[in-house]
Amino acid sequence: MPNHRLILTIAVLFPHALAAQRSIEYDISFPNAANHEARVVMIVRGITPGQPVEARMSRSSPGRYGASSFGKNVYDVTATDGRGRALKISRPDTHGWTLRKHDGTVRISYTVWGDRIDGSYLSIDHAHAHMNMPATFMYVPSMVSVPIKLTIHPLSGWKIATQLAPTRDPLVFTAPNYQWFMDSPTEVGPLTMRTWSETHNGKASTWRIAMHHLGTEAQLDSFTVMGRRVVDEAIAVWGAPAGYDLGTYTFIIDYLPWASGDGMEHRNSTIISSSRAGLNDQTRRVSALGTFSHEFFHSWNMERLRSKEIEPFDFARENMSGELWLGEGFTNYYGPLIIRRAGFYSNDAFLRELSGEIIGTINSPARKHGSPVDMSRQAPFFDGGAASDPTNRQNTFISYYTWGSVVAMGLDLTLREKYGKSLDEYMRRLWKNYGSHQSPAFAPSRPYTLANLRDELGALTGDSQFANSFFARYVEGRDVPDFATLLEPAGIRLVVDSVEKPYLGASMDDDTTRVFINWSQEGGSMYDAGISSGDLVYSIDDIPTPSMDSLNAVVARHKIGDVVKADVEQCRMRHTVPMTIRGRREMKIATYESLGLPVTPKVLEFRKSWLESKL
Numbered sequence: 046m047p048n049h050r051l052i053l054t055i056a057v058l059f060p061h062a063l064a065a066q067r068s069i070e071y072d073i074s075f076p077n078a079a080n081h082e083a084r085v086v087m088i089v090r091g092i093t094p095g096q097p098v099e100a101r102m103s104r105s106s107p108g109r110y111g112a113s114s115f116g117k118n119v120y121d122v123t124a125t126d127g128r129g130r131a132l133k134i135s136r137p138d139t140h141g142w143t144l145r146k147h148d149g150t151v152r153i154s155y156t157v158w159g160d161r162i163d164g165s166y167l168s169i170d171h172a173h174a175h176m177n178m179p180a181t182f183m184y185v186p187s188m189v190s191v192p193i194k195l196t197i198h199p200l201s202g203w204k205i206a207t208q209l210a211p212t213r214d215p216l217v218f219t220a221p222n223y224q225w226f227m228d229s230p231t232e233v234g235p236l237t238m239r240t241w242s243e244t245h246n247g248k249a250s251t252w253r254i255a256m257h258h259l260g261t262e263a264q265l266d267s268f269t270v271m272g273r274r275v276v277d278e279a280i281a282v283w284g285a286p287a288g289y290d291l292g293t294y295t296f297i298i299d300y301l302p303w304a305s306g307d308g309m310e311h312r313n314s315t316i317i318s319s320s321r322a323g324l325n326d327q328t329r330r331v332s333a334l335g336t337f338s339h340e341f342f343h344s345w346n347m348e349r350l351r352s353k354e355i356e357p358f359d360f361a362r363e364n365m366s367g368e369l370w371l372g373e374g375f376t377n378y379y380g381p382l383i384i385r386r387a388g389f390y391s392n393d394a395f396l397r398e399l400s401g402e403i404i405g406t407i408n409s410p411a412r413k414h415g416s417p418v419d420m421s422r423q424a425p426f427f428d429g430g431a432a433s434d435p436t437n438r439q440n441t442f443i444s445y446y447t448w449g450s451v452v453a454m455g456l457d458l459t460l461r462e463k464y465g466k467s468l469d470e471y472m473r474r475l476w477k478n479y480g481s482h483q484s485p486a487f488a489p490s491r492p493y494t495l496a497n498l499r500d501e502l503g504a505l506t507g508d509s510q511f512a513n514s515f516f517a518r519y520v521e522g523r524d525v526p527d528f529a530t531l532l533e534p535a536g537i538r539l540v541v542d543s544v545e546k547p548y549l550g551a552s553m554d555d556d557t558t559r560v561f562i563n564w565s566q567e568g569g570s571m572y573d574a575g576i577s578s579g580d581l582v583y584s585i586d587d588i589p590t591p592s593m594d595s596l597n598a599v600v601a602r603h604k605i606g607d608v609v610k611a612d613v614e615q616c617r618m619r620h621t622v623p624m625t626i627r628g629r630r631e632m633k634i635a636t637y638e639s640l641g642l643p644v645t646p647k648v649l650e651f652r653k654s655w656l657e658s659k660l
Contacts, residue, residue, distance in 0.1 A: 067091030067191045069223075071182055073174075074198035075233075081160040081169045087153045087183055090127075091191070094149040101141040101186060103179035103360040106165050107228045108309040108347075110355075111429035112363045113165065115180045116140040122155040142183075157181055162299050162318045164230075164309025165429055173203065173234025173257055175299060177309075177316070178227045179360060186361070189223040190486075199233045206238070206255030206297050207231035208290075208313035224357060225290075225487055230309070230316040232257060232297045239269040243277075250286045251293040252276060258300040264324035271330055272296070274387040275338045281386075281659035282379065282469050283476055287344040289313045290487045294344060296337065300324065308336035310343030312487065331389050335398075339380035346379075346472070347372040350480030353492040363425035368495060370417035370520065374449010375472070377402075378457070386658050392636055395656065396537065399454060400634035403528055403539075406451045407632070410567035411443045412523045417452055418495070421445040435578070439552070440567045452519050455526025456502075459515070461655060462534055464506045469659075471505050495520075528634075535655060536637040536648035545628030547600045551576070555592045559583045559614075570600070574611065574624035581614040585624075600626065 072086040092098055102116035116139055124132040124142075127150030135143045144151050159167025159180060168175040195218045197205055209218035209229045220226035232255060239254040254272060256265055280286055286294075295314040304318040317340060322333040352368035366372070381398035384390045390398070406412070411420070420443050426432075427442065436442075457468035475493065478501065482491035495516075503512035518524040529539045550569015554561045562580040565572040576582065582590055586609050590596035603609060605628035613622045637644050 067188065068194065069185065069188060069191055070194045070196070072196045072198070073176075073181070075169060075174055075200055078169050078174065078200060079171055081158050083157050083159075083167075083169050083174065083181070085155055085157055085182065087155075089151045089153070089185055089188065090149070092147065092149050092151065092188075095146060098144045098147065098151050099137065099141050099186060100144070100151075100153055100183040101361070102183055103227065104140060104362055105358075105360055105364055106177060106179040106429070107311060107358055108343075109165050109429035110364050110366070110369075110424035111426065113180070113429060114139070118158040118167070118180075119155050119183070120158075122153065124151060124153045126150055126152070153183065155183070162301065162304040163307035164316050164318070165307070172301070173232065173299075174199075175316075175318075176231045176233070178229060178231070182226075184223055184227070184360070191222070193220040193223065193226045195219070195226075197231070197233060202235055203233050204236040204238070204255075205231065205233050206236050206253070206295060208293070208295055208311065210291055222486055225312070227360060228311050228358075230297060230311060230314060232299070232316070237262070237265055239265060241269075241273060245280065245285045248285075248288075249292065250289060253293060253295045254298065255295055256298045256300070258298070258324060259302075260300070260324040264330075267327075268324050268330050268333065271334060271387075271389060272337055274389075275334055275383055276341060277660055278383045278386045278658065279338065279342055279379075282342075282383070282472060283345050284473055287349055288481070288483070289344075294341075296341070298337075300333070308340045310340050310347055312344070312348045315340035315343070331384075334384050334387075334389055335380060338383045339376055342376045342379050342383065345476060345480055346376050349483060349489055350472075350475055351489045351492045353494050356489050356492040365422050365425055367418040367421050368493070368498070369421035369424055369445040370449035370452055371498060373421075373446050374417070374451075375453040375468075377446040377450040378453035378468075382656070385656050388658065392652070392656065393639065396634055396636065399450060402447045402450050403454070403525075403634065404632045406443055406448050407525050407528075408629070409443050410440050411438075412525070413567070414441045416521050416523050417445060417448045417519070418521050420448055439564050440572075451525060455519065455528065455531060456515065457655070458528075458531040458535070459526065460506070461651070462531065463511075464508070466505060467654075471502060474501050474505055532634065534648065534651050536642075536644050536652065538635055538637065538640060538642070540633050540635060540640070542630045542632070545605050545630050547603060547605065547626045548629035549597070549600060550627070550629075553593045553596070556581065558589075558591045560590055560593055560596050568627065568629070570624050570627045573627060574622050576611065576613055576615075576622060576624065579615075582611055583614065583619070584612040585609050587612075 068090050070088040074084050104112045124134055124144050126147035132144045137143050159169055162168040162175050165177055167180040197216050207229055209220055234257050236255045236257055242251045254269055290313055297316045299318040300323050302320050304320045306319045308317045317336050323329050352366045354366040355364045381395055385395040460466045479491045479493045484490040499512050499516045503509035548569055549571050550566040551571040552563035560582045564578045584590055585599045588599050603626045605626055607626045609624050611622045611624045
């Protein structure tokens with residue numbers, strides 16, 4: 046039965062969405078779904094007659110920062126005007142189609158192909174149509190503010206899940222503008238739905254899980270109970286839901302053996318896919334909460350609380366921001382923290398999620414080459430960016446997810462210990478002063494700058510000197526917070542071995558009678574000896590090394606500073622290379638309990654404030 050109250054709300058919110066002189070309508074059908082094709086008709090109205098019209102495919106996608114080439118999967122493009130006259134099509138570049146001599150209306154038809162289930166692309170097959178909008182629909186750059194209508198023709202048995210506004214017709218949806226439309230992923234298939242509603246501060250909100258999976262109803266019921274707990278703990282961080290434009294947030298989830306693993310945030314929804322995360326047992330359901338928690342946190346942090354450098358999002362190019370350490374990295378910290386607060390991670394499980402991030406950042410040579418801000422700006426190269434030439438990322442890049450989560454944890458512990466405050470309070474302050482301010486076009490009206498983030502930290506603590514120092518050292522600088530000190534009040538210890546062990550610092554593979562080097566890392570024995578990608582190691586000091594285990598065993602017999610002879614083939618030339626054995630101290634992060642140390646009431650109180658439920 047149609048929700049007439051919702052339809053009336055949409056008419057108020059989008060007064061021209063259902064009928065407008067200047068408008069764009071899409072119609073999509075799946076006559077050849079078995080071969081991954083959809084047929085799209087796009088009708089553009091209200092153009093000045095005769096004025097050239099350029100239709101384009103996007104080069105980028107919300108939540109991804111690198112450039113894509115969605116136009117490569119568009120073909121059989123034809124066009125007519127409002128009277129049905131065929132229009133000549135020219136190609137200004139590989140992503141665009143230009144039309145002239147029309148009567149003010151243009152009707153473009155094309156086929157689009159897609160076969161990848163993730164957050165960025167289009168997938169069509171026997172089972173469903175999984176649509177990321179920029180990978181599916183053309184747009185007209187000169188008409189990005191006009192209302193949009195989409196009609197979907199599903200195959201038999203398929204349902205539709207989307208954040209787009211519904212109408213009286215269950216197959217027709219609307220959007221107020223191009224940005225909102227492109228930010229609305231849509232799944233069409235044999236979906237199973239779960240819905241719940243809550244009221245916060247007098248305002249009702251609804252959450253939906255639209256699941257495409259091969260499991261049972263009971264498994265989805267169990268996962269929904271867990272998901273609701275995660276949603277509630279996330280809301281507790283911020284104080285209220287993010288304020289969904291139509292009152293509803295949708296989790297669109299594909300847990301299918303042929304899916305690619307991904308999660309992508311959107312303003313009023315997320316799209317999650319995985320071939321490994323099923324709902325078969327409790328362990329898998331807990332594992333699936335990781336992406337669920339991370340992406341939902343983005344409904345505040347990234348979707349509404351947003352850097353000025355990527356607002357508005359530009360669909361025609363890469364989008365670079367120096368603040369992804371906060372947008373993505375802080376979210377990467379809160380994802381497992383919220384699962385811990387919801388009761389699905391133990392303290393040890395929570396630490397496992399973050400200890401590798403901390404130790405990896407401490408040890409990474411990439412800190413010599415840039416700061417968290419610098420790493421954020423490299424996102425277009427590593428997040429969705431594809432190139433055939435290799436990179437030196439093992440030496441020059443730390444993911445802004447990783448380093449940002451390390452900064453977040455360091456700041457959270459510092460605020461708790463030094464100021465009696467928390468990162469939750471900092472995030473709520475950012476939300477109040479920036480994220481909560483949204484425009485009538487459903488976009489952030491007060492995006493932040495790096496200076497804003499620094500100033501808000503100073504205002505929260507009443508200590509601008511601390512804020513300036515923290516940002517100078519850990520955000521714009523290359524230091525790592527002192528976790529050896531910061532973790533102790535929580536009864537957690539950063540344990541560093543007192544003795545260095547031989548460290549090759551290389552990624553290797555067995556290669557029959559020798560060892561193949563994938564890459565070597567600065568500070569390691571191999572890097573300093575000039576042994577790098579593509580090299581083959583046959584022996585050390587005339588002792589054959591037919592495997593990685595044998596190579597490591599030979600090196601382990603030596604002391605730090607020893608010089609050994611490596612029999613190496615480099616660029617088809619086999620020769621002996623002197624290699625000085627470098628060392629590194631191993632680290633681990635562990636709770637006092639696991640180390641046999643006493644846990645005091647003060648430690649337990651600190652843990653409760655940090656890690657326990659806020660409900």
